[in-house]
Amino acid sequence: MARPIVPVPDPATQPFWDACNEGKLIVQYCSVCDRRQFPPEAACRDCGFNFHLTWQETSGRAKIVGYSITYDSRLVQWHPLQPFLNVIVALEEDPVINFHTNLIDDFGTNLSEEPDIPIGATCEVQFVEAEPGRMIPEWKLVK
C-alpha cells in the first residue's frame, strides 16, 4: 500500500532503511555509553563521538505509550486520510526508545469516536511498503 509521504534516506539513516527492507528493526548503539539511540545520528548524542557507534537489531516488540488523532494536518498529502491515528510505541527491551506508528491494520480509519487504544498493550513490528522498494516499520497489536 502506497503511503502519502515516503522517506528519502541519507547517509545517517541509510542502514536503518536498508534493514527495514530486509525485515529487521535496528537502532544505533554506543558501546561506551551503553545506550541505544533512535533516530539515527552521525554521532552518539551523549559522548559526541561515532567511534563506538554500531547498529543493533531489536526484538521489534514494543508497548503502546500514547496516541493522538490528527484531524487537520499541516501535511497536505495526509489530508485525504483524515482523521488518522498516530500511536507512539516504546521498545520492549529499552522503553526509552520510541517510534511512530499508525497501527493501520488494527484501528483503520474508524476514528469518528474515541478509539479504545490499549495503553500498555504489546505490539510487534511489521514492515509495510511505502513505495516500491521502500519498506517502513509499523506495529500491530499482539492478540
Added chain:
Amino acid sequence: MAREVNWERNHDPVGIWNGRGKAALVARGHSPTDRRWDGESLDKSLGAFMMIAVQNALDDAGITIDDVDGIIGSAGGQGNGQPLSDVWGPRPYFDAPYDSEDGLTHVTGQWLRQQMGFKNLRYINNHGDPVWNLIGQASQAIADGRAEVVVVTYPNGNLPGRYHQDPSNQARGPAVWPNTWGWGLSGQGFTFNQYCQKYGTNHDRMAPFVVQERKNGLLWEHSYYAQHEPGEFTEEDYLNGRMIARDLSIFDCDRPVLAAAAYVMVSADRAKDMKQKPVYILDHTESQFSPRSLVQTIDDTEEWTDIQAQRSYNGSGLKPEDIDIFAPYDGFAVFTQYYIEAFGWRGVKRGEAHDFYAGDISLKGPNPLNSGGGNMGTGRMRTVFITDPLEQLQGRAGDRQVTTKAEVAVTHGVLPITAGTVVMSTSPD
C-alpha cells in the same frame, strides 16, 4: 561593530548573574496588528510595521535614533527564525527599499539602519529568536559594555494562505521521522494526552485558563482580538472548538498575525535619564534540550522544564514566592501548565495546574496569571510576554494593572525543548 560572543547562560551551575541590575528595560513600541499582509500594501509590510514600532518605542523612552548604539532582533518573520520567504516565496518585488524579502517578510537591523537613519550603531545582531532570548541577549550585551542603548526588534509576519502547510510527498532529513507517519501537531496532542492520563485530568479543564486569557487580551490595545474581534469568548466556545490533533483544539493553538514590537533597553546609568521608570533585568537563562528518543514525552517535558526553572532560580537567587508577575508562554495553551508546575508559582505542584485554573486567576484576584492575555488572548506575536510584565512593573498597565504586588516578574518561553527565562524587577538589587 563588536564581535559576537557566546552570550547564553545555559550551562549549570549558572550562578548569580554578574550582570544583575546592570541593564534595564525602559520602553516599548508596537505597530498595528493585522491578520495577514496582503502582499501589496507597502505601508503594511513587516518592515513598515517594524519602523512604526521602533519609532513608538523611542518616543516612549524619550530618546532619538541618535541615542541608540545597538540593534538586536529577530530577522525572521515567523517562529524559530524561519523566514516567511522560505514558506511562501519567491514573489515579484517592488522598488527600493522593498526590492528584496528584507523589509517585506523579515527585517534586519541593517535594513532598519538604512531606512531609519541610525548613525551611531556599534552592535547589530539579527540572529536571535524568540523574544525572551533577545531580551537576554540585549541584557548581556549591555552588561558586557558592548552597547549602552539597545533597540530590540521582534517582527512577526503572516501571509495569505494556510499556515505552514507542506505539500511534499517525500520527507528528507529530520522530517522523515514525523512526516512519514503523519506526525505534526499530534506531538503536542500526544504529550498533553500523556499529561492528562498521568494526572487524571482532561482537555475541558483548560477552559477557564483560555477564557481568562481572552478576557485579559481584550484589555491590551495591541491584541489582535482587541483590534479586530472584540466579542466575548466563552467556555462554551472553547469546549466546542474543533479538534486539530487530539487533545489539542483550534482554541489551544495561537492565531498567526502580522505585527511588530520594539523595546528600548539601556544600561543602569542611562536608565536614570529615560522618560519611563526602569525595570531592571536581574537574570536571563536559556536552555536547549533533545528528546531521549524520537518523540518528546511527558517525562522529557517535565525534566526539561524543571531544569530550566531551577536554572532561573539559581541565576536570580529568587524563590517561587518572590515572583509577583508570572508570564509563562502559551503558544500552544497546553504548554503553560508545564511551566507553572515547574516554576511552582503560587505553590502549584506537578499535576495541579488544572485545579489552579479552576480557582481565581482573574486580573483583580490573588493569582493574575498571564495578565497580558498571552498568545491566546492577543495572537501569535509573543511580545505581550515582554510588554505586559514591563507595564505591570512600571505601574502603567491600565485596566490590566493587577491589584497584587508587582515588583518582580518572570517571563518564560518558548518551547519546553528550547527556552529562555527573563527575570525583571523594579529594583536593580
